[in-house]
Amino acid sequence: MTTARPSGRQFPADFLWGSATASYQVEGAVDEDGRGPSIWDTFSATPGKVLNGDTGAVAADHYHRMADDVALMKRIGLHAYRFSLAWPRIQPAGSGAFNTKGLDFYSRLVDELVDAAIDPVVTLYHWDLPQPLEDAGGWPSRDTAYRFADYAAKAAEVLGDRVKIWTTLNEPWCSAYLGYAAGVHAPGRESYADSLAAVHHLNLAHGLAGSAVRDAVGHDAQVSITLNLHVTRAASDSPEDLDAKRRIDGLANGVFLGPLLDGAYPEDVIRDTVSITDWSFVQPGDLDLISIPLDVLGVNYYATGLVRKSEAIRVPGDGTPGPDGHKSSALSAWPATDDIEWLPLPGPHTAMGWNIEPAGLTELLVDLHTNYPGLPLVVTENGAAFHDDVSPDGRVHDLDRVAYLHDHIDAVGEAVDHGADVRGYFVWSLLDNFEWSYGFDRRFGIVRVDYDTLERTPKDSAYWYAELIRARAIPTIESAATLP
DSSP, rough: OOOOOOOOOOOOTTEEEEEEHHHHHOHHHHHTOOOOOOOHHHTTTTTTTSGOOOOTTTTTHHHHHHHHHHHHHHTTOOSEEEOOOOOHHHHHSSOOOOOOOHHHHHHHHHHHHHHOOOOOEEEEEEOBHHHHHHHHTTSSSSSSHHHHHHHHHHHHHHTTOOOEEEEEEOOOIIIIIIIIISSSTTOOOOOHHHHHHHHHHHHHHHHHHHHHHHHOOTTTTTEEEOOOOOEEEEEESSHHHHHHHHHHHIIIIIIHHIIIIIOOOOOHHHHHHTOOOOOOOTTTTTOOOOOOOOOOEEEEEEOOOEEEOOOOOOOOOSBOOOSSSSBOSOOOSSTTTTTTOOOOOOOOOTTTTTTTHHHHHHHHHHHHHHHHOOOEEEEEOOOOOOOOOOOTTTTOHHHHHHHHHHHHHHHHHHHHTTTOEEEEEEEEOBOOOOOOOGSSSOOSSSSHHHHHHHHOEEEEHHHHHHHHHHHBBOOOOOGGOOOO
């Protein structure tokens, strides 16, 4: 449960305010100018995989409307724009020849951003793996990590003179577990063993790509990774429920923070999953390759979770959303946890069914600061989906979203008050877009996209966010309807 926090909190002048998108969710133009197919092209074209049969073939048409979208960012006043490169647009087969037209598109985008005084923040991978690499084994295959490093090196060679912040991966938890365990995201495979192999090879890909970027650009390049770290609580103080939380924390957070920042996988996770894998895919020297120095850790946050030990046998899901916040399926997204039950949380909830708890964001940021002092943090995604519409006055009065942003941004400020070195915040998302397996049914944008005309309409949340950036202070929720 949440209550509105006070307005007016001030942020320092050098705090970075931005917004974020992902290539497959906004670009469209999936078969233009030499782009090859991705696993999301294949997955979304498979009947029954995406709500209403939606695909990202057109999405928000950002590929053709890029200049206008950058002008819109400038009007909002964004300091930075976090976007992802589409690997199959740059290297259609995932190996071999690079596509000049794809590289040119991103070069033009970066130039537009620089000319608008907006810092480009590049994410190298936001889930659109080239389909030929999936056909060759995908992320459970070690070779994919090395192909990713080659692609990263080329991107850095072309864009590195204008881009300083490089995020290797976005939410590898989703890529590994939703894609290869639960199968509710592309490529739709259901194998606990494959998902854990994918975890390691994504970590390896981060280390190899981060080093490749530094080799291409030099040590001025800031290397990052973005993790959707989970804030999960035990349903009681019983030893069984506390152990359930420990196991979930290991799969959600430990298998990434451990190798990235501690140089080792948590021993308890290896013990917990011994019935699934012997972890022999971790080869000598891998952890040294993975644990390269990070300039900043990206943190994505949306909701919290609640778990308990269960004696019941897990029933296979039917595709409906589960209490863990993800679509259910034959296998869960959590290997070796069939005796753990996710419990529904009290409202309010977003249109995704996710609970709204700003205090969880403060808790997460402060915990990271405590465990990894001196590591700069940036909130690289935070936002909410609601079913908002255009009002008769032509405005989109998304007061629920404004309230969500108001309270979560204040929660970031509270974490700073507790010593966390948080240096920026990126609202998710700039535009309404293709929301993965939910298609176009869920709207996260602070700018509405009419999917028939592709017209952009800034919502009240966009005007509210613009005022926050201008004043460096949190405006009242009620002011949103009267801005600008």
